[in-house]
Structure formats: C-alpha cells, structure tokens
Amino acid sequence: MSHYNFYLRENYVNSNGKSPILLRYYQDRKNRIQINTKINISSRYWSKAKNSLKNSSEIPEEVKEFERIRILAETIVNHYKSNHKELTKEKFKQHFLKNDLSEFSTQEVEFYNELDEFILERTDQVVADVIKDYKSLRKHLLAFDEFNKSVMTFESIHYEFYKDWTTYLANHATKRNGEVGLRNNTIGKQVKNLKVFLNDRMSSRRIPPIDLKDFKVVQEEIDHIYLDDNEITAISKVKCKKNSVEERARDLFVIGCMTGLRFSDLIRIKPDYIKNGLLEIRQKKTSKKVIVPLRKRAAKILVKYDNHAPQIKNYDFNRVIKLLGQKANIDETVELEHKKGNRKVITKYKKFELIGSHTCRRSFCTNAYLEGIDTQLIMKISGHKTEKAFKRYLKLSNYEAALKMKEAWGI
Structure with a gap:
C-alpha cells in the first residue's frame, strides 16, 4: 500500500554539523523514491520514534517548511486515495517537484488544506500539546472518511455529520494502544477543537457560516487519584x-x-x-x-x-x-x-x-x-x-x- 515517511540521513553531516531530511515515498514494497527536502538540521531536533521534526522554537523556519512539505506530500497521497487512482513513484515526484496544489482543488483537499493551514498558523501561537491535539483531530477526521467511505467537505458538516462522527469516535476510533472507542471526554475534546477550527475559518470569512449550536462538547467528571x-x-x-x-x-x-x-x-x-x-x-x-x-x-x-x-x-x-x-x-x-x-x-x-x-x-x-x-x-x-x-x-x-x-x- 502506498505511503510516505521522513528520514534523517544522520550518516551525512555537513560542515555546520547538520544532516538532511529526506522524504521517502513507497508505491509498494518494491518501489520507492527518495527526495531531499533541502531542510538540514542537527540530529537533536529529530524524533526517531515519530520520524518527524520536533516542534522546537529554536528552529521556527525549519519547522514551518517541514510542515508545508508534509502537507504537500499528504495532499498528493490523499487525493489519489480518495479518487481510487494509482499513485506511481514517478507521478508522486512530478507533483512534489511542481510544488503546486492548485490541480488538487477538489472539495476534500480544500477542507484539509484549510485545516493544515490553521495548524500551521497556530504553531507559533500555542504550546506544543495544543498542536498535538489539532493533529489528533485531523487524524480522526481522516479515519472517519476512510471508515465511512466519504469525503470531508465544509458542506458536509451539519448535525447529522456530528451524530455520525461522535458515534464513530465512541465505537470505532482506534487509540494508539490499539484499544477501540474513545471516552466521552476525549470525544468532547475532538468536538471542541473542530469548533475552534471552524469558528476561526468563519471569523476570517474563508468559509460560509455553519450552524454549530447543536455540536455539544460532552464533559464528564473523571475519577483521578491523588497521593496523601x-x-x-x-x-x-x-x-x-x-x-x-x-x-x-x-x-x-x-x-x-x-x-x-x-x-x-x-x-x-x-x-x-x-x-x-x-x-x-x-x-x-x-x-x-x-x-x-x-x-x-x-x-x-x-x-x-x-x-x-x-x-x-x-x-x-x-x-x-x-x-x-x-x-x-x-x-x-x-x-x-x-x-x-x-x-x-x-x-x-x-x-x-x-x-x-x-x-x-x-x-x-x-x-x-x-x-x-x-x-x-x-x-x-x-x-x-x-x-x-x-x-x-x-x-x-x-x-x-x-x-x-x-x-x-x-x-
């Protein structure tokens, strides 16, 4: 199955003590292509566990450029997946080097482009944990698309979507540990962050008004321990x-x-x-x-x-x-x-x-x-x-x- 990831070439260090970040696209197990992102960093800013650049305030320009490239790669891959087309390594490289999203101006790309841009805008404004929550929202929306065999658009956001999505989160969403189904408070956080994103886009008049009054942010009192x-x-x-x-x-x-x-x-x-x-x-x-x-x-x-x-x-x-x-x-x-x-x-x-x-x-x-x-x-x-x-x-x-x-x- 086609996918992409990032890789820090630590065995190559330039005169400034930095290594290049490479983008690898896998058409399948046997066919892959490797592209130099032209982002060079010290290895201390690289997360091996996540194959990703750390969100460090010490390298703001690199963080922004990495996020832009990630959005570009994901948009290309998601466009082909949602349209059930084969994305060869040659096509991926061609799209990537053109560095142009205009040809993917379908509704589903528009939604996720707006969400990605929103996350990028917030990178310097909020703490890293909040950015992590926004990325979690994105992950759960994409998973809902796949589960529901649907395409996320701003036009598809209404009360029926809210009911279907929260039901999916409660019964089918997969957590990192493999457990299925999110707790009500976690669902409430997803809804809250979706509303934050949508209200921001509406306030800036980038999207038409959406009625969110029935999108309830569920919260319940959770038992936690303390130590005496x-x-x-x-x-x-x-x-x-x-x-x-x-x-x-x-x-x-x-x-x-x-x-x-x-x-x-x-x-x-x-x-x-x-x-x-x-x-x-x-x-x-x-x-x-x-x-x-x-x-x-x-x-x-x-x-x-x-x-x-x-x-x-x-x-x-x-x-x-x-x-x-x-x-x-x-x-x-x-x-x-x-x-x-x-x-x-x-x-x-x-x-x-x-x-x-x-x-x-x-x-x-x-x-x-x-x-x-x-x-x-x-x-x-x-x-x-x-x-x-x-x-x-x-x-x-x-x-x-x-x-x-x-x-x-x-x-």
Whole structure:
C-alpha cells in the first residue's frame, strides 16, 4: 500500500554539523523514491520514534517548511486515495517537484488544506500539546472518511455529520494502544477543537457560516487519584541508583507534589526562578506568573541539582513513576468509572498504575485543601482562574469529605 515517511540521513553531516531530511515515498514494497527536502538540521531536533521534526522554537523556519512539505506530500497521497487512482513513484515526484496544489482543488483537499493551514498558523501561537491535539483531530477526521467511505467537505458538516462522527469516535476510533472507542471526554475534546477550527475559518470569512449550536462538547467528571503525604513520603524513600532515571523521576515527582506545577513548568526550574525561598515562574500553558513558597523537602532536593530541575522526558517520567509507586507499596485497588457513548465502564486498577505527572498537581491541591489552607490562596499558587476549575482538581474520598464536614460543624 502506498505511503510516505521522513528520514534523517544522520550518516551525512555537513560542515555546520547538520544532516538532511529526506522524504521517502513507497508505491509498494518494491518501489520507492527518495527526495531531499533541502531542510538540514542537527540530529537533536529529530524524533526517531515519530520520524518527524520536533516542534522546537529554536528552529521556527525549519519547522514551518517541514510542515508545508508534509502537507504537500499528504495532499498528493490523499487525493489519489480518495479518487481510487494509482499513485506511481514517478507521478508522486512530478507533483512534489511542481510544488503546486492548485490541480488538487477538489472539495476534500480544500477542507484539509484549510485545516493544515490553521495548524500551521497556530504553531507559533500555542504550546506544543495544543498542536498535538489539532493533529489528533485531523487524524480522526481522516479515519472517519476512510471508515465511512466519504469525503470531508465544509458542506458536509451539519448535525447529522456530528451524530455520525461522535458515534464513530465512541465505537470505532482506534487509540494508539490499539484499544477501540474513545471516552466521552476525549470525544468532547475532538468536538471542541473542530469548533475552534471552524469558528476561526468563519471569523476570517474563508468559509460560509455553519450552524454549530447543536455540536455539544460532552464533559464528564473523571475519577483521578491523588497521593496523601504518607504516600508521597513512601515514594521519596524508594532507593535508587545515583544519577539514574529512577532517581530523577522520584525527585521531580516530590518537587511536583510540593509545588503544584505542571510537568512543562517543573522541568524548567532553574536558579533564576528561585529568590528568598520563593519559586517564581511563568506558566508555559497560560503565560501567567505564579509564585510558590518552597517547602523544605522541595528546596533540599533542588539544592542537590544546583537549583535546576532534575531532567527527564515526560514519557519516561510517567513510565518510571508507576514503577516507583509499586516499589513504595502504593497498591490498593482503585475502581474508576467512565463513559463510552452511553455505556458506563468500570475498570479496576492498582493505585500505582494511575500515578503520572498530573498526580503531582492534584496531590498538591488536595493536600493543601485538607490542611485547611484557604482556597483562594491555593489558587494563587496553582494558577487556577476559577474555583470551579480548581475544585475539579480536588480528589477527596467520601471519608475525607465527611471528616472535612465534621471539622466545619465542630462535631
């Protein structure tokens, strides 16, 4: 089956220490063609896992050009697929070198061209996680096209499409781990991002008005765990080899539970941000400045790293912290309930299986609340804008809620 991918030719390095990115198109298993994109980068900006250029602010021009070339290649391939035509390697190269999308001015290309352009426009305006969400939207729309044997156009977006698409997402969409069917909150995020895209195109008068009032963004309260102080202490006492990934994950986790910072902010801590026992940092997600008093446990760990955050990738952190939770015997059984469509699904986990980077922030907020610290003070530190948003982070058990009420009533 025809497809394309990108490849960094690391065995060739020019005088500037950069290697070329190559585009490979596979007509089938035996026939392929290789094209130099004329983008040269240092290998540190290349993701081998994704065969893709990292979205780094250090190389904005290369990121934009890579995205433009990706859009061009995907448009060519999708056009031939949707029209059930064979795309030979010679035709692919011919189209690619012409660098012209005008001959693909069909409705389906128009829709995805607009979506691709929207994503490209947002690259310098929003954080990388948001761009990842927009690309996820694109993936699910293309998969719906394939499943439904249809072609996505702006004219096809109406309430019947909304019902068909959300039903597909709930029952047929495939997740990265191979599991079929998305949860309601994930579907809600897809709908929200589709509306963001469409409203942007309508506001700029690039497309005619579309009635989106019945495109509901479904949200449900999700059960998440938090760790109490004893559990955090248990993880902090797990023995790790010096300078190991386990040690860095353990230390960063404790700092996170003591400060309430998101992972994207935690990892950026450096000496300039620490003054008079306070950690001052501008949040990457919101650009809002927060000031966090450094508790002794966190300050002591940071001194160990010369007041820099211990460095670890988010993926490795989430993987390793679960293993540390297991070693700390945080293994009580937890039941979580969520919805897929109209079905309630209850899944049992060991508590350590649910520990991740978000556990830090939830643990900080919940423990501070249980200690009797005023909600508004906690929000100033956590950076939550509204009490409603803040209270979604509170993960009190029924028992803890009862104790809190008992304390308030003086009984």
